[in-house]
Amino acid sequence: MTQPQRTVILLAAGEGKRMRSAVPKMLHEVLGRSLMGHVLAAAEALDPAETMVVVGHGAEQVSAHLADIAPTARTVVQEKQLGTGHATRVALDALPDVDGTVVVLYGDTPLLQASTLAELCAAHEAGGHAATVLTASVDDPTGLGRILRDGDGGFAAIVEQKDATAGQLAITEINSGMYAFDASRLRVALKGLTTDNSQGEEYLTQALTLMLDAGHSVGTHTAADFADTLGCNDREQLAWLRGLMQKRVNSALMRSGVTMDDPATTWVDVTAEVAADVTIRPNVQLKGRTVIAAGSEIGPDSTLTDTIVGEGASVVRAHTLGASVGAKASVGPFAYLRPDAELAERAKVGTFVEVKNSRVGEGSKVPHLSYVGDATIGVEANIGAGTIVANYDGMAKHRTRIGDAVFVGSDSVLIAPVSIADGSYVAAGSAVDKDVPSGSLGVARGRQRNIEGWVARSRPGTKTAKAAERAAGEHEE
Incomplete structure (x- = not known):
């Protein structure tokens, strides 16, 4: 079976206000690469036909960085940050001929591994899904969207923390916000997105609901390591992610x-x-x-x-x-x-x-x-x-x-x-x-000459003069 064409869309337009930095969030470094650099390195394993990076805040700096680390990646500017669905649509509009699998990623998930992306795409393509959600099982899901499943264990919906019931809050399988989509079905779903929410933005999660309503299947793939899905919002989280990566790198080296x-x-x-x-x-x-x-x-x-x-x-x-x-x-x-x-x-x-x-x-x-x-x-x-x-x-x-x-x-x-x-x-x-x-x-130095008696004449009463007097007396004895 021939592998479908794959396209990567990297969402990197956010301002990252909580970083409190003049440097765009995506450019902060973790062990040798920028946050987005790690994600792009992992995505290379998919051998994408196109890599599109959606930029916004600090677009010039981010684009210049991309030219250094991923010169084949293309950028598109999201002038106003109107949600993840809007950002994805902006990218797809710049790729009118794209077909096959579209993988949507975030630029602030540096621990994402190539193997996880490969497994996500394989599960998506083998299942023939309209979309496949990358999920993770975490000990503390506070603040994250929960994965709801139907009676057969299939994907049913994503419920956000603020909308979840007490029972749903106990669910520990979360939405990473990263997906594999069928390109044609994604285009249709994006056209149906609304801004009927508290933020007035277009959310990519709504595309999943629209696909299910249209009778298409939505699958899931659970990351083997939940750290693959961790994002970065502030300097404290940046340090935490750096520590997790340190352990990963060091463990691999010691095993080698x-x-x-x-x-x-x-x-x-x-x-x-x-x-x-x-x-x-x-x-x-x-x-x-x-x-x-x-x-x-x-x-x-x-x-x-x-x-x-x-x-x-x-x-x-x-x-x-x-x-x-x-x-x-x-x-x-x-x-x-x-x-x-x-x-x-x-x-x-x-x-x-x-x-x-x-x-x-x-x-x-x-x-x-x-x-x-x-x-x-x-x-x-x-x-x-x-x-x-x-x-x-x-x-x-x-x-x-x-x-x-x-x-x-x-x-x-x-x-x-x-x-x-x-x-x-x-x-x-x-x-x-x-x-x-x-x-x-x-030899390039002046000749040495010794001026005898200089200390007694020029530094009388000093400890040096007294030492010289003692030495003279011992010599006379």
Whole structure:
């Protein structure tokens, strides 16, 4: 049997006043994607011929976001928010030739899973229904529409909380507000919607009643996990949904072979990838397109964003953004890798080190208290404590090249553009602004001179002077 054409309509026009935000509700983020981004990702599993997003409040921002995350989706503006039925009709009017199955979803249900949508459509199409309602069984249905069933257990109606009897209020099967429809029958039902209600709006639930009255069947499919149907109305609910998703993501990772010392403080975006045999210590965030290879250890107290970590690497108490950490390399503690920082295999970036737009070669070390910007470091080099690559002259950035097996002494400044050739040394405390040839020692500092008796003459009576007097007396003895 050939699968019917499928079309997705995403309702995302609401203002979301309870969010109390200048950002449209649909754009608030949950573990790496916007609320609507999660729904669109789940809907991709349906392989829809068309995805139509109904926008309204913040239409320009929402449309711009859609262009980034779902460029094939089309938008239609609901100028006035006159109800879910009206929004669906606005979308269908922009798709006059659509046939087959139309799936109507909400943009604020980030926990909706692709498997649930696939099952909804399969049940709808196999049953030949005019509509199929996605339902859920919940412990506390307060405020939600209840599913009423007939004597045979079939769908009979949806009753809202305010209209329900005491017996109906005890029902725990609720309407998610998400549906699969037969396109042609949906068009007919939408034409019959009225605004005879307290809000003066067109409700999509009325379409179900009209279909039943016309003798068509309406089916149901119950989500395996009620969380799939949860929406978001305010910041408290947003945090709650984020916590539920955290548990989902972490559970899946641990079942796949990832060790988490403390799942409660581990936050992994849905866009990140973590291989088996990775160990994640407490207080770790893996954000964006971060990829962690097998055998690596991350944390504690680390945030990695859009970062690639190779096999067997270690990242401890570090912050990374757009960086690459090679196999068996080590980062931290208290290190900062900025965009385009690249550590080769077995490289080391240590305590209080910042690296930006630089490559640290295989086996090379930047162990302590250093800044490396716009530099290329060869293999097996050692950059001493307190070294600064001075890459900015106030007008432009310049590049520094440090060769293989170079040793840069502590507290040195390499003033770009400059090249420290293979197999050379830089003396500690140097300010280098000229190239150092291979096999040379670069020294760029003033000669030391000691002024004897200066303390006694210039700082008489101080504790330093007294210590010097004692030392002089001991020397005379």
